[in-house]
Each structure stands twice: as C-alpha cells, then as structure tokens.
Amino acid sequence: MGAGAASTLATQAIPSPFPTTSNPSGRSHYLFATPQMFADARAKIAQNEEPWRTAWRMTHDRACFALTAPVPLYLGPERKPFNHAADIAKGYARDLAFSYQITGNVAFAHAARDILMLWATESVGADPGSENPNTRGLDLTFAAHIFCYAYRLIDEELGHDERSAIDTWLRSWSSKIRTCLERWHDNDYFDQQLYQNQVVCQIAGLTIMGVTLDDPELVEFALRSPSNPRNLEVLIENSILLSNDDVWYKDPTLTTGAPDVRVGEIYDRYFGSGGKLSHTFLSMRFFTWASEAALHYHHSSPGYWDYRGDEGEGIDLPFEYYADFIVQQDTAVGGGYYIDDRVPGDFAVTQYEFASSRYPHSEQIRAVLESRNRVAFDARGFGWTALLTHGRDDVDLAPAPVHGRAAVSWSFSDEEVSSGWTPTGGWRTKNGLTGELRDGAWHLEVNGRDPQIVHENLIPQGVFGQTHVTLRIVAANATDDTEARVLFGTVDEPTYSGDKAVPFSLQPQSDFTEYLIDLSAHPKWSGVVERLRLDIVENVDVGSVAVSEIALLTREVLTLQVVSPPSRSMYLQGEELDLTGLEVNADYSDGSQVAVDHTHLSVTGYDSNTLGAQTVQLTYTDGEIETTATFTVEVLAAVTGIEITSPPTDTHYRTGDELDLTGLEVRVDHADGSSEMIGPGHVQVSGYTSVTRPGPQTVTVRYESAAGSAQDSFRIFMATAGGGRPDWV
Incomplete structure (x- = not known):
C-alpha cells in the first residue's frame, strides 16, 4: 500500500467547465446520473418492468406526499436534531426532483426548489452541528450529497438568484467540511485512525460539492492534490486493504489474535462487536459517492471506479470481498473476522446497484443483487432511486415469496396481560430493556446495549418457515436509530446467531409505523420455527420504543x-x-x-x-x-347535427379582410333529444378566402367532439378593396 498519492488514473487533468447544456445556468445536472440513465428509467417504467416499476411507484408516492408535507428545518448546534431534520428534508427534495426528471411535472421541481431555498436561506450565518466538531464533516456530507443531487436535477427550473443562494449555502458547508478534515489531521486522526470512514466521508463531501459548484480547484484538492494528505487516491490505496497491509494498531488482529487481513477488506474493520461490517460498508458507501460524482465530472474516462493504487488497490475489491456476507446472510464467511457481527441492511444493497453498473462482469456483485430484494430503501441516501438509474436489466430477480393467507399474531393491550404476555408463556425483555403494557401498546425503555424482546416457544402456535413468510411489526420509535433486526431459531438450529438474522430499516422519531419484513428470502427460514428475537433498536443504549402488534403472516x-x-x-x-x-x-x-x-x-x-x-x-x-x-x-349522446342559429354579425367583406366570426351561434343536437349552444371558439371554419374575386362565398362550420361531428354553412359577400361603390350594394 502506497503512503503517498501515486496514481495510475488514465486521465490526469481535470476538465474545467461542464459540457454546454440547454440549462439556463450553463451547467449540467448530472452529478450521480446522466440524462441517458433517466431516459432508460422512463422506458422501463413505461413498460412496467420490474423491479423498476415498483421502485418508481414508491418514489412517486413519496414525492406526491412531499408536495404538501411540512418540511423540517434545524441548523442549530446539536447533532441529532440536525441529522433528523436533514434526512427528512433531503429525502423529500430527492424524490421530488427525481419525479420531475421522470415526469416533467414542474410542480415537483418547484416543491424541491422550495425545500432547497428554505435551507439555503436559513443557513446564512448558521453553524449546524457545532457541538460535535469532530463529526460535523460526516453529518454535513450525509445531508449535502442528496441536497446537491436534487439541486442538479432541477437546475433548469431555477433562476439566477436562486442558484446564487444555493451555491452560497453549499460553499459554506464545504468550508466547514474542509475544516473538519483539517481538524482530524491536526489531532493525529484521533488516536491514529488514519483512514477511518469519517475521513473518507469528508473527501466524498468535498468531491460532491466541487462537482456541484463546478469548482475545479476543490475537486482537484479532494481527488488527488499533494497538498491534501487524505485525497481520494491516498484513501483508496490505504483504506482498501491487501493481505500484506498494516491495520490500525488496536485492530483485533494485533491485540487478540483475530483472523488476518484478506484482500478487499476495509480499514474500518476494527470497530467493536456489532459495528465492524456497518463501518466497512460506510467507507464503501462514501467511495461510491465520490467515484460516481467524479465520473460524471470527468465525462471522458471511467474515473475512480477503475483507479488502481500502486499495489493494485481498487474499489471493486471490497465490493467483491463483502458480497458473500450479504448473499449468505452469514457473518462467519470471509475468514471469520466478523463472526460476532451483523450483516448491514438495505443501504448496502443500494451500493451494489452502483457497483454492478460499473463492474458488469463481476459475478460476486451480481450475486448480491440476485439474492436480495432490489427494491431496497436507502433511508439516508438515494431512497429507491439508485435502482431506477443504475439498475441493470440483465440481473435475475430474487425468487418471489410464496402465497398464503393465515397468520399468527399478538396484540399488545392491557387486557392481554393475563393471557400470555408473561416471561414464561410469551414475549419477554432482555438486556436492560424494561416494558409496560399501557394505552394499547408495549412501551419499552432502553437502558443498555443490545436491547431485545424474545419469544422462546413458538411451537404451540405452529409457525412454519414455508408457510409464514412475512413478519409484521407495528412499532413507534422515539430514538434516532434507523436499524433493527429479527433473529430466529428453528427446531434444527435453535440458537440465535448472525447467520439467522434479517435486518430492516426503522423510521427515526416516528409514531406507530407498520414494518413488513420478508423472511422467506432467508435460506435458513425453513422447517419448524421455535424462537424469535427482535432487536428493536441497534445503535442506541438509551431511549423509548413501543410495540402494538407483532404478527407472522403468509401472503395475503x-x-x-x-x-x-x-x-x-x-x-x-x-x-x-x-x-x-x-x-x-x-x-x-x-x-x-x-x-x-x-x-x-x-x-x-x-x-x-x-x-x-x-x-x-x-x-x-x-x-x-x-x-x-x-x-x-x-x-x-351521439351528435346528430348542428344548426347555425345566428350567422356572424358581419357577412360583407372587401378583398384582403380577415374573417370575423363575432356573433356566430351554433346549436349542437344530440341523439337523446338534448341540445347545447356553442360559440365560434368551439368550431372550425373553412371555405373563406380574402383574395378571391368579388361575389358570394360559402363558409363551412364544422363541430367535432368525442360524441361525433357535424357541419353547417353560411354565406358572405366579397367586394373589391378600395374604390367607390361596393359591388355587393
């Protein structure tokens, strides 16, 4: 692994401006996708191709909701309320802007513009996330990458002053991200975490900002400037590991004898139990953002998707190494380093849509998409849209769940306390989680790591993997966490383990919401299911959640x-x-x-x-x-005829005059005996010419509608222009 910024990138020079476009700003709106990608998406949607049709339906439905939904705004110093507000606002802006590109409906563009202008205007003088200066670059990039995408997608609908305001806002945020990057450098990367995911995120943010603002100097700094000791090339060469590479000095390989490094692993692999894979996938996510933005800025080369470091490091390596974890839903693969961890959820599948479009010949990457539901929602990133623009149509769809109607369910209400909601006969809490049945729900307080509710004996309910294919949970989440998972045990394999787990995404700070988790896609969901465990939140150790219903459903x-x-x-x-x-x-x-x-x-x-x-x-x-x-x-009722009940007021003309239909009235008769009166704006006329010789002319009046057509006529008289006495007098 090279320590410097050596490059084997094919194109070394950063082109200055974007190619000329028809946009008023003179800039392209590519960023993460091209016009051709949108054209292809429209074609697939028009042909009702799956999974694009479903992804579009979800995106469009959310955009329609966003047209009238209140837009949250928080630009204060606290981290959590900023992330919460930004995630909702940017998600609305993304789906609105994307729907505008698909449909051409300017109402979507104008609503997205209003969101961007709200945040741009209120950002003047604001200092969001200042209480957490070490993580501010991460938080701002998470917000900005989608705000920038929406900005580019509606560029043609913006005026000069609006672009200026948004540019000013984004430049202020890019300055704050750069300051955060310098802070990491000045503090020895906080205990020598030299290539940690937050550094990768900051570089992704600066790349995206530079491309969005058409700032070659900022793009150069982020991608390969020697003045930046953590430019993208350095990070690819050092964050993506080869088998002989050094790891963080506190990595479990060095401290506890954990398995050695394998080709394609990510530097962030050292995070504690439950966080190793999630943090490695964060770095992969940020590499994806930076590479895709840089690609559409260059337009002339594959860019950083095909970049190779001095010793062969490249972005394809981690996508291929970590593919088996998703395909097999098993953390024991890949040498066993992650055996006590958990497989990331939907956002990881989204990243593989990008990777598959850039590495079409990779069988490992293809296998991920063929094993999972591709209509996966990336809550903090691209929503459902990555599939629509980057999804390849030569990838087989994962098998559909089986049909069925029956269900086993539990409803949490005060009346149910005496009929099963006990530690011995039903569900119970574990790991510091405490619960109280009130107001029709099980209200749970998180007071420690890894909170769980479990049901240890499902055999009396007759739960079978082949029959009960969907888990339905109705839950409220008063935390900022977005990750949860279901674990299960069968009669053949009763113990809980990472290879029998299905992650799903939570709505943060949400009221009671229905979650449907497809269990049938998991290879070990079969036979008699004995136990269920719900890790209701994954990343918080204090907070409140509530569950009102859990059900095991067959498909209905x-x-x-x-x-x-x-x-x-x-x-x-x-x-x-x-x-x-x-x-x-x-x-x-x-x-x-x-x-x-x-x-x-x-x-x-x-x-x-x-x-x-x-x-x-x-x-x-x-x-x-x-x-x-x-x-x-x-x-x-069919049209049976028309009658001119009043000809035009003026029926006498001189050569060269235009026909004047003022005063024309027409009665339209229908087969049911009804009639209606119409004026000249509802008919077509023919037969009049102003250059003919003097004399009479017959003008035909024709009426056409979905109920049929008919015609009538009237006469006019033409005289020679100029001169004395008119010929028709």
Missing part, C-alpha cells in the same frame, strides 16, 4: 390498484365497455405485487344506456379476500 392480498386505465375513457350511448389497455396489480402483505389478468376480474358499474360519468369497479378475489379498484368513464 391487501389492495388492488389500477396501474393503467383502459385506453378508452369515453363511449357513445349503447357501446360496450372496452378494457383494452387496462393494467391492474394486486399488492400483497409481504410487499410483493402481482399483475392481475382481466379474466380474473369481476367488472361492475358500467351501463351503456346511462349518460354521464360512471365509476367502474373491478373486484379481485384471492381465497376468501376480496379487493377492489375503480376507474371512471363517460357515456355520451
């Missing part, structure tokens, strides 16, 4: 939705309903979605003889459960 249909209504929405009286173009999906309790054929639908509510708007109901039955959806049509 929840809702029916019309993805695309029929091509026809208007009919003439007496015409039969035409379902051509209708696309309907059934949503299931395990989060899956199935296209429903027309032959499996019952259609009611349409009467071809009743005029006006009608609501057509579709009913789908799966087992004993019925679900419905609707669309609207309109039945019209």
Whole structure:
C-alpha cells in the first residue's frame, strides 16, 4: 500500500467547465446520473418492468406526499436534531426532483426548489452541528450529497438568484467540511485512525460539492492534490486493504489474535462487536459517492471506479470481498473476522446497484443483487432511486415469496396481560430493556446495549418457515436509530446467531409505523420455527420504543390498484365497455405485487344506456379476500347535427379582410333529444378566402367532439378593396 498519492488514473487533468447544456445556468445536472440513465428509467417504467416499476411507484408516492408535507428545518448546534431534520428534508427534495426528471411535472421541481431555498436561506450565518466538531464533516456530507443531487436535477427550473443562494449555502458547508478534515489531521486522526470512514466521508463531501459548484480547484484538492494528505487516491490505496497491509494498531488482529487481513477488506474493520461490517460498508458507501460524482465530472474516462493504487488497490475489491456476507446472510464467511457481527441492511444493497453498473462482469456483485430484494430503501441516501438509474436489466430477480393467507399474531393491550404476555408463556425483555403494557401498546425503555424482546416457544402456535413468510411489526420509535433486526431459531438450529438474522430499516422519531419484513428470502427460514428475537433498536443504549402488534403472516392480498386505465375513457350511448389497455396489480402483505389478468376480474358499474360519468369497479378475489379498484368513464349522446342559429354579425367583406366570426351561434343536437349552444371558439371554419374575386362565398362550420361531428354553412359577400361603390350594394 502506497503512503503517498501515486496514481495510475488514465486521465490526469481535470476538465474545467461542464459540457454546454440547454440549462439556463450553463451547467449540467448530472452529478450521480446522466440524462441517458433517466431516459432508460422512463422506458422501463413505461413498460412496467420490474423491479423498476415498483421502485418508481414508491418514489412517486413519496414525492406526491412531499408536495404538501411540512418540511423540517434545524441548523442549530446539536447533532441529532440536525441529522433528523436533514434526512427528512433531503429525502423529500430527492424524490421530488427525481419525479420531475421522470415526469416533467414542474410542480415537483418547484416543491424541491422550495425545500432547497428554505435551507439555503436559513443557513446564512448558521453553524449546524457545532457541538460535535469532530463529526460535523460526516453529518454535513450525509445531508449535502442528496441536497446537491436534487439541486442538479432541477437546475433548469431555477433562476439566477436562486442558484446564487444555493451555491452560497453549499460553499459554506464545504468550508466547514474542509475544516473538519483539517481538524482530524491536526489531532493525529484521533488516536491514529488514519483512514477511518469519517475521513473518507469528508473527501466524498468535498468531491460532491466541487462537482456541484463546478469548482475545479476543490475537486482537484479532494481527488488527488499533494497538498491534501487524505485525497481520494491516498484513501483508496490505504483504506482498501491487501493481505500484506498494516491495520490500525488496536485492530483485533494485533491485540487478540483475530483472523488476518484478506484482500478487499476495509480499514474500518476494527470497530467493536456489532459495528465492524456497518463501518466497512460506510467507507464503501462514501467511495461510491465520490467515484460516481467524479465520473460524471470527468465525462471522458471511467474515473475512480477503475483507479488502481500502486499495489493494485481498487474499489471493486471490497465490493467483491463483502458480497458473500450479504448473499449468505452469514457473518462467519470471509475468514471469520466478523463472526460476532451483523450483516448491514438495505443501504448496502443500494451500493451494489452502483457497483454492478460499473463492474458488469463481476459475478460476486451480481450475486448480491440476485439474492436480495432490489427494491431496497436507502433511508439516508438515494431512497429507491439508485435502482431506477443504475439498475441493470440483465440481473435475475430474487425468487418471489410464496402465497398464503393465515397468520399468527399478538396484540399488545392491557387486557392481554393475563393471557400470555408473561416471561414464561410469551414475549419477554432482555438486556436492560424494561416494558409496560399501557394505552394499547408495549412501551419499552432502553437502558443498555443490545436491547431485545424474545419469544422462546413458538411451537404451540405452529409457525412454519414455508408457510409464514412475512413478519409484521407495528412499532413507534422515539430514538434516532434507523436499524433493527429479527433473529430466529428453528427446531434444527435453535440458537440465535448472525447467520439467522434479517435486518430492516426503522423510521427515526416516528409514531406507530407498520414494518413488513420478508423472511422467506432467508435460506435458513425453513422447517419448524421455535424462537424469535427482535432487536428493536441497534445503535442506541438509551431511549423509548413501543410495540402494538407483532404478527407472522403468509401472503395475503391487501389492495388492488389500477396501474393503467383502459385506453378508452369515453363511449357513445349503447357501446360496450372496452378494457383494452387496462393494467391492474394486486399488492400483497409481504410487499410483493402481482399483475392481475382481466379474466380474473369481476367488472361492475358500467351501463351503456346511462349518460354521464360512471365509476367502474373491478373486484379481485384471492381465497376468501376480496379487493377492489375503480376507474371512471363517460357515456355520451351521439351528435346528430348542428344548426347555425345566428350567422356572424358581419357577412360583407372587401378583398384582403380577415374573417370575423363575432356573433356566430351554433346549436349542437344530440341523439337523446338534448341540445347545447356553442360559440365560434368551439368550431372550425373553412371555405373563406380574402383574395378571391368579388361575389358570394360559402363558409363551412364544422363541430367535432368525442360524441361525433357535424357541419353547417353560411354565406358572405366579397367586394373589391378600395374604390367607390361596393359591388355587393
């Protein structure tokens, strides 16, 4: 591993400005994606391809919600409220800006602009996170990378003053990130943590800021300047380990005889039990951000995705080394160094979408995406959008969960205390977690590390891995934690372990929220399930949570939705309903979605003889459960003719005059005996010419609508322009 900033990057010079675009700012909005990526995403969405269709539905639904949702803002000195507010605000801005790029609906762009301008305006003179100067670079980068992405995506909808305000805001944050990087350097990287993930994060933040602001000097400093002892090239060469590389002097390999380094491991591997893999994946996440931003700034080379250090270090190595942990959901692989740890959740899958687009021939990276649900939500990053722009369509989808309807459930209410909620007969707390049943929920207080609730005897309930495929939890989270997991034991393998764990994401500081965790994808969720353990929060040792319901479900249909209504929405009286173009999906309790054929639908509510708007109901039955959806049509009375009841006021013209339809009134007659009066704005006219010889002309008036068409005519008289007595007098 080289200690300096040696480079084998193909393109050494940083181009100055971005390529010319049609945007008013003159800058590109690429940052993490290109216009071609968005074009490809639109095509997949239009063709209802999975998993893009589902990822888009989730993104679009959240964007629609964000149009009217209150936007949080906190720019004070405390770290937790800043992160909480920024995560929500940037997530709204991301989904709104992304939806604008997909749909072209400027309402999304304007809402995203309002969020950016709120934060930009209020940031003047603010000093967010100042109480934690050592972590401020991390926190600001987590917020800024998505704010920057949203900014680039709506660039064409912004005015000069708005861009100036946002640029000023981002420059102030980039200065604070750079100060934090210098602080780490001046303090010997806090106990010689020379290549820790926070340093990688700060470099990612500066890269993203430099690309967003089109600041070649800042980009150069972040990527490879010799004046920066922790530029991106140095970090790739030192944070990504080879088998003969040095580790932190307190790494368990050196202090307790833990397994030696393997090719592709990350320097951050030394964090204590429960944090090793999560911190290594943080560094991978930050390498992803920096490399993707640098790639779209260069436009002329693969950039840092293909960079190789002096001894062969590259970003592909950790993605391939850590792939097995996700595929097998087993922390014992890879030599055993992480055996007491846990596998990261959805955000890791998102990073593999980026990696797969840059390393299309890597079988290890492909295996991750083929083993997991690709519609994974990255709460602090790209949401569902990375799949939409970077997801490859030559990757097989993971097997869908099986069907079913039955459930085993527990409802936490005061009345249930005497019927099973005891340490011996039902669920109980562990590791300093205390609970109280009140107000219809089990209110839990966290007072130590690794808080758990467990059920040690599920055999009487008859829980089978092949049947009960989804765990449903309704919980409130009054902490800032976003990570939780479910562990289980079967009759064949009763002990809890990291290789029988399924992580899931929590909403921080949230009221009661439903979580659906797919257990069927786990290779060891099979046979008779004996025990369940819920690690309700993973990263806090003080706080409050509450659980109102836990259920083990088989798949049951929840809702029916019309993805695309029929091509026809208007009919003439007496015409039969035409379902051509209708696309309907059934949503299931395990989060899956199935296209429903027309032959499996019952259609009611349409009467071809009743005029006006009608609501057509579709009913789908799966087992004993019925679900419905609707669309609207309109039945019209056919047009039987029109009559000019009043010709235009002026019917006499001289050559060269324009036709004036003022005063024209037309009656439209329908087959049901009704009629309506219309003016010149609802008809087309033909037959008039102002250059013809003097004399009469017949002007045709034509009316067209979905109910049919008809025509009538009137006469005008033309005289020669100029001269004396008109010819028509």
